[in-house]
Amino acid sequence: MKNLFVRKSLAQLHREIEGENRLHRVLGPVQLTSLGIGCVIGAGIFVVTGQAAHDKAGPAIMLSFVMAGLACVFSALCYAEFASMVPVAGSAYTYAYATLGELAAWIIGWDLLLEYTIASSAVAHGWSQYFQEFIGVFLPRIPAVIGRTPFDYDPGLGRFIATGSAVDLPAVLVTAMLTVVLVRGVRESASFNTAMVVVKLAVVLIVIGLGAFYVNPANWRPFAPFGFSGISLFGRTILGQTGAGGEPLGMLAGSAIIFFAYIGFDSVSTHAEEAKNPSRDVPIGILASLALCTVLYIAVAAVLTGMVPYNEINIDAPVADAFRRVGLPWAHFVISIGAVVGITSVLLVLMLSQPRVMLAMARDGLVSSRFFGAVHPRFRTPWLSQILMGCFVSVLAGVLPLRILAELVNIGTLLAFFVVCAAVLVLRRTHPEARRSFRVPWVPLVPVLGMASSLLLMISLPKENWWRLLIWLLIGLVIYFWYGRRHSELRLAGQSPTLPGENAGA
DSSP, X not given: OGGGGOOOOHHHHHHTTSSTTOOOOOBOHHHHHHHHHHHHSSHIIIIIHHXXXXXXXXXXXXXXXXXHHHHHHHHHXXXXXXXXXXXXXXXXXXXXXXXXXXXXXXXXXXXXXXXXHHHHHHHHHHHHHHHHHHHTTTSOOOOGXXXXXXXXXXXXXXXXXXXXXXXXXXXXXXHHHHHHHHHHOHHHHHHHHHHHHHHHHXXXXXXXXXXXXXXXXXXXXXXXXXXXXXXXXXXXXXXXXXXXXXXXXXXXXXXXXXXXXXXXXXXXXXXXXXXXXHHHHHHHHHHHHHHHHHHHHHHHHHHHHHHSOGGGOOSSSHHXXXXXXXXXXXXXXXXXXXXXXXXXXXXXXXXXHHHHHHHHHHHTTSSOTTXXXXXXXXXXXXXXXXXXXXXXXXXXXXXXXXXXXXXXXXXXXXXXXXXXHHHHHHHHHHOTTSOOSSOXXXXXXXXXXXXHHHHHHHHTSOHHHHHHHHHHHHHHHHHIIIIIHHHOHHHHTTOOOOOTTSOOOO
C-alpha cells in the first residue's frame, strides 16, 4: 500500500528533462500566450455559448461566464505556481505525482486523457458545423448523411434521437490533417497557431463591434428566464428549476456547461518543457490568455443574446446564424471564416497537449514507454502517441453529439482543477523551501476558493456525467493495477517511498 502513495522529488522531475527523450525549448511568452488563446477562444465562443444560452441560462449566460471565469482564475494561479517550479511535461499529472503520490497522479493523468481527447472531439464537431456553414455560402451543402453524427440528445424530450446520418465526415478529416501537422514539430505547430489566433481575434472584435449596432435590449428580458441558481447534487436538483430530462437550469447550471469554453489555459502548462524560460514565461502565458479571453467571452455573450432571443439561438452555429438573421450575409461569411480558423487552432492545441501528458506517464512507466514515450528522432515530438490520439478523436468526433461531449469534458477538467488547487496546499507544507518564481497570493484562501468553486460546478452537472466519470476512472484503475503499478519506474528501482508529509528535498 505504501507504494501507492510514493512521491517523486522535485529533483527527480528536473532530471527527467535531460537526455534523449527531452523536448525542444523553443517557445517564448508570446507563443505560449498565443497557445492559450488559441485553445480557449474557439468552440466555446462560437458554439457552446449558444447551447448554454438556449438550454440553460438565457441572457444570464453573461453572468455564467463571470462565475466560470472566477473558478478558472483561482485554478490558473495554482497552475502558474506549479509550472514555475516544475517545468516539465505532464501538467496536473506531474504536479499530483510530486505532492499526492503515484495513485493520485495516475487518476489525474487518466482524467486528463479524458479531458483532452473528448474536448478535441467536441471541438472537431463544432469545426464541422461552421465549416459546413462556410462552404454552404458558395457551394452545395454537404449531404446530411455525412455531415452530422448518427444520433443527438434532445433536452426537451430528455432522450437520444436518431438523426438519419452516418458520420460527421468533415470532423474526421480535419482531425487527420492536424495530426500530420502536429507530428512534424511544436515550432511549426505554434507558428501555425499564432497565425490563426491573429485571424480569429480580428473576427471576434468584428463580432463585438458590428453586432453591438444590432442589439435589441428587449431580447435581454427576462434576463434570467431559468433563474440565477441551478445547483444539483449528483443529478438531483436542490436549488433552481429542472429541465425535462431532470437536469438543473439557471445561471449556475449555465456556468457548469460554458466552463467548457475556458478549457485551454491549463494546456499552456503541458508545454512547460518546451518553454525557453518556463519559470517566467509559463505563468505569463496562463494568466494573460485567461484574462483576455474572459473579457471577450462576456462581450460576445452580450451581443449574441442581444441580437437573437435566447430561445431562438441556433446551437450549432449561433454567432454566424445571428448575423444572417439580421440581414448581414457578408458578415455571416466573415464570421464563418473566423470560426473555422479559430476552432482549428483550438483543436490543434488540444491535440498537441494530450500526448505530452502521456509522455510524462510513460517516463514513469505507468504506460508503455516504448509507445507513448517514443520521441521522433528528427521532429522531437511524441509521434506515436500523437497518431493514436488522432485516430481516437476522429472516431469520437464522427459519431458523438456535441451536448454529450461538452458535458463529459467539463467534469473531467474540474476534477483536475480541484486536485491542482489541493496540491498547492500540500506542496506549501511539504516543500516550503522550494524555489518559486511565481507564488499564489493569499494562501490558503485562493486554493480553497479554487477547490470550492470547482466542486460547485461539478455537482451542478447532470448525474449522467458522474456515472461516465466513475466508469472511466474504474477502467483507469483496472489498467493501473494490471500494468502501471507493476511497471512503475519508482517501484522497479526499489526506491524507498516518499509519503505525503515527508520531505523529499527539492
